[in-house]
Amino acid sequence: MAMGVAVETGWSLGRGGCDMITRRQFLKGTIVAGTGAVVLPRMSWSAALAASQTPMSAGTIPQFVDPLPDLDVIVAGSSRIELRMREFMAQVLPTGLPKTSVWGYLQPGQHRRASYLGPVIVATRGVPTEIKWVNELGTARRTNLVAWTHATDQTIHWADPLHDEANVCAEAVEPSQPPTGYCARNYSGPVPAVAHLHGGEVPSVLDGGPDAWFTSDGKYVGHAFYSGDGLTPRNYSIFRYPNVQESAPVWFHDHALGLTRLNVYAGLAGAYLITDPPNDPPNLPPLTPLVIQDRMFDTAGQLFFPAGVPYIPNPEHPYWVPEFIGDTVAVNGKVWPYLEVERKRYRFLFLNGSNARGYELFLTNEVTKADGPAMWQIATDGGYLDTPVKIDPKASRGALQRLLLLPGERAEVIVDFGQLVPGTRLLLRNIAKAPFPGGEAPDGRTTGRIMELRVVPSTGADTTYDPASGAPLRAPMVRLVDPAAGALAPGVTVQVTRQLTLNEVLGPPSEVDGVSYPGGPLEILVNNTEYPGSPRPDFTPITTGGKTTYYSELPHEGATEIWEIVNLTADAHPIHLHLVQFQPMNRQSFDVPKYSEVYAKAFPGGTDPMTGQSYPPGVYIPGFGPPLDYQTGNQLAVGGNPDITPFLKGPVKPPAPNEAGWKDTVVAPPGDVTRIVVRWAPTDLPAATDPGSASYPFDPDGGHGYVWHCHIIDHEDNEMMRPTSVRSNTVERTYRQGVDY
Ligand SMILES: [Cu+2]
DSSP: OOOOEETTTTEEOOOSSGGGOOHHHHHHHHHHTTOOOOEEOSHHHHHTTTTOOOBOOGGGSOOSOSBOOOOOEEEOOSSOEEEEEEEEEEOOSOBTBOOEEEEEEEOTTOOOOSOSSOOEEEEETTSOEEEEEEEOOOBTTTOSOHHHHTTOOTTSSOOOGGGTTOOHHHHHSOTTSOOOHHHHSOOOSBOEEOEEEETOOOOGGGSOOTTOOEETTSSOBOTTOOOSSSOOSOSEEEEEEOOOSOOEEEEEEEOOTTTHHHHHHHTOEEEEEEEOTTTSOTTOOOEEEEEEEEEOBBTTSOBOOOOSTTTOSOTTSSSOOSOOOOSEEEETTEESOEEEEESSEEEEEEEEOOSSOOEEEEEEETTTOOBOOOEEEEEETTEEEEEEEEEOTTSOTTSOOSEEEOTTOEEEEEEEOTTSOTTOEEEEEEOOOBSTTTSBOOOTTTTTEEEEEEEEOOSSOOOSOOGGGTOOSSSOOOOSEETTTTEEOTTOOOSEEEEEEEEEEEOOOEEETTEEEOOOEEEEEETTBOTTOOOOTTSEEEEETTEEEEEOBOOBTTOEEEEEEEEOSSSOEEEEESSOOBEEEEEEEEOHHHHHHHHHHTOOOEEOTTTOOEEOTTSOOTTSOOSSOTTTSSSSOBSSSOOSGGGEEEEEEOOOGGGSSOBSEEEEOTTEEEEEEEESSOTTSOTTOOGGGOOOSSOOOOSSOEEEEESSHHHHTTTOEEEEOOBOOOOOOSSOTTTTO
């Protein structure tokens, strides 16, 4: 196949041969050219509803019937932990309503569990934890999770075990035709899965990234698969996590390519607490994890996921929806639970494990409607803050009133119930619009409620750490950022500044079965680049397991980088980097229309060889990558985008006090440049450490590297992700691949 070349720049728009081509890429030029509605035949779209799921009305579900489930806790020691991904029935809905088929990580001998969620693994810094992750999820054909099967979409770039990512459908149809054959159908083969330790500082082979999946039958694996025992393929991975980072509330969840949204929705998530007893704050109250996830159910009590007619915003992806926004809220795998709290201090780990929904959380008296008590945040994604930060719904405007968490984010808080009368009932409320921040307000009777807290008498005096004392939680953290100033901390030198865009690619209006649909997102991108990238002279091809990926983010170990994330879309995106914890520096508004105009003008034009669609210079090309040369196109920052500086508006906004610490996931609001400082090194090395010696105990340079992506997992599943590969320092390491992991 001839490669189209944009003569002006010499850049190829080729995508590396047909094995890399998805149907979406095939169609893109046609769609952007606006050839009109894509009308789909009646055939399989009605078949998509063969499951005949009728959504259950969230308003009919009784609330606060069951207590918050206790999650299984595993204190990690020297022996191997085995977790088997299995399907079972759990009482997710309140007692009295049907049980729900779910997936979870079970221990050997365990055939079911009260909650799909978990377990909670408690690890100790410096003591490696070996986990054997086993996929026993069977096949899509036999699963009882019809919501999973009926939302699988073979037109997106996904694991695709049986077709080896060949995307047969893309070659089988004309660009202007609707998907046919296997592409039009849901998946029915063995279920791919892989566990990722979110927030974990681990070697790349243990990262459990999107291409490290393996199927339940042990026959198919992604090109980054790592069995851990030298055998391949297998239906397991043995990952020996080094636990070398500072203590942090990290978590694990599924990360399979193009299936993450469904595997996590089915239940594959748990918590992983890295503790560091000599350095952790003494005398904290015991920890209660609160993992918040929105869900939908059908009238039989089974998980429901909007997919297929009439939910499709673009028929090119017949089952993928841009954001799953559920109408019920589960905490620790239980819909609208209650928790009895004594009149004392409690420590909660809030974890947003939802697909796309954000939460703005606060407590309020259920009867008097009076707001409070306050929460004191003591830890972020990456560890303890220096001192507690008060989040008080009674605070004046402009102060921190609510805890905002987008998907992937965590916050450890202390709440003091000591002043409350026994019998008091508190509501944990949510007022975040979905999608955040400009979407629909939550329903005050359903999604505006998370759980109920019932105050009961105390059984003894409370001698735990009192956050109101303001006593330090830790020895001061290493600061890359001066959060009060919203600027670099004194003495920090930056080796690289990147300006990277967030882009949404819209499709045309369409018509299915006589019904018209507005054009919705076709795919969502970081830096206008699809996950595997395309061959360009400014991208670096790296081939692993027979697959070539085109990298643009190739940081040096030990280097300090500023990432300026330029959000050109209408929604906030929680941007997550694997391997590192970083520090938010500031946010600043910019003139979106004016910048977008200059941005579009910078595209060089060219012909897409797969669609034949040609773009004149000065027109935005979806999925092209950045318009300019990644390294040299912008004198002030790499990334290949026109400089954002002339379009900035207003002052820099420092990070909120409760995000002024180590984070692995940051909220990038629409219309803002969000600046973070990323040092590709452990968090506890002094800020002045020479980059050449700021090193991990393991070699971070591994075959397939890591990824960075949006943690709205529906976005991540449709291209809002890019690979990273870390160029390692030449130093002696404590951990050696093949010996220690
Ligand atoms: Cu996103």
